[in-house]
Amino acid sequence: MTLQWTAVAFFLYAEIAVNLILCIPFISAKRWRSVFGLKIWNWLSPYWNKCFFTMIMVLIVLFFDAVREVQKYSGPENMQDAKVNPNVYDHVHMKLFRAQRNLYISGFSLFLWLIMRRVVTLLNQVAVTLEGSAGLQAQMDSAVKATRQHQEDNLMLKQALLDEERSMSVKNQRLKLEAEKLAEQVKVAEETVRKSNAEVEAMKRQAKGLAQEYDRLLREHHQLQNPQSAADKKDQ
Template sequence: MTLQWSAVAFFLYAEVAVNLILCIPFISARRWRLLFSWRLWNWLSPYWNKCFFTMIMVLIVLFLDAVREVQKYSGPEPTQDANVNPTLYDHIHMKLFRAQRNLYLSGFSLFLWLITRRVVTLLNQVAAASENSAALQEQVERAITEARRHQDDNRRLKETVVEEEKSMSAKNHQLKLEVEKLAGDLQTAEKDLHQSHAEVEAMKRQSKGLAQEYDRLLREHHQLQNLQCSNNKKEQ
């Protein structure tokens, strides 16, 4: 096996090993995402696409070369020459075997190279989807907790409003009773006030009559005094 096909075989074995490791069931996609987020991969990420497409081109060239070799040694001309010389027949079959081997090596290497990239992409997508689903689940749980807290707050608020309404109705009833009591007291006070005014008016009239009687008596007293004085003068 030449050096290039030895390198292709080693690359194929490495791809098989990498794919087997990536398919290990007890290593989750999140762990692979953490591994792919190392600084080394971040440093290599600008060159990753170039390396990927370069390897694809190399493997395609090797695959086409292997196809050409297979067609070359499986055609009718080498077979006719091999029928003449038995040693050449074995040599041609050996070349055909090597060409077919190289075809399988390059083909499977190309196929596994595409599969490896797809597996890595799917692992990253699964890890991202898992993280998003975990974040969404956390948001949903947070929203449910918040909704339950709001429901409890609304229930307590309703209970508080009902209690306040009951207390306000009791206060309003008490105030109504007090207003009715005050209205009764006011009516009583108005009656007392009217009675007081009537008594004052009666006292005024009585005092006026007493004043008139006093004036009359005073005049009569003056008249008696004047009459007594005139009698005394006559007697003298």
């Protein structure tokens, strides 16, 4: 195996190991996000896209080179030469096996490289979603708590209103009873005033009668005095 294909093979093994580590179930997405948020990744982030696309181009070139080698050693000319000479047959099949091996190595390396990037992206998205859902859950809990508090306040307000209505009803009943008592007292006072007015009228009539009787007696007194004075004048 040449140096380039040895490097690609080690790169494939490293990709398999990294993907297996990323797929470990007991490491949460939040933990991976904290790992991806280290300063070293922030330092490497400007070069990450360039490195990613460079590796894609290298792997694509190696993949097409392996495809060319497979087509080269699986052609009918090589098969005809291999049938004529047994040594050539073994050599051709060895070259075809190596070409197919290199094809699988480069193909799986390219595939796992894309998969690894996608897994990292999904882990970050899952972590962000979990953080957002945690924030939404906290908001929902606070909203539920506020709703419960409002419900309790409404119940207390309703209870206070009921108590106020009961107290107002009792006060209204008391005022109604007091109003009835006052109405009775007013009625009694009116009856008393009516009687007093009647007595006053009677006293007025009586006083008027007394005044008339007094005038009559006064006139009679004058009449009695006048004849006596007239008799005295005659005697003189």
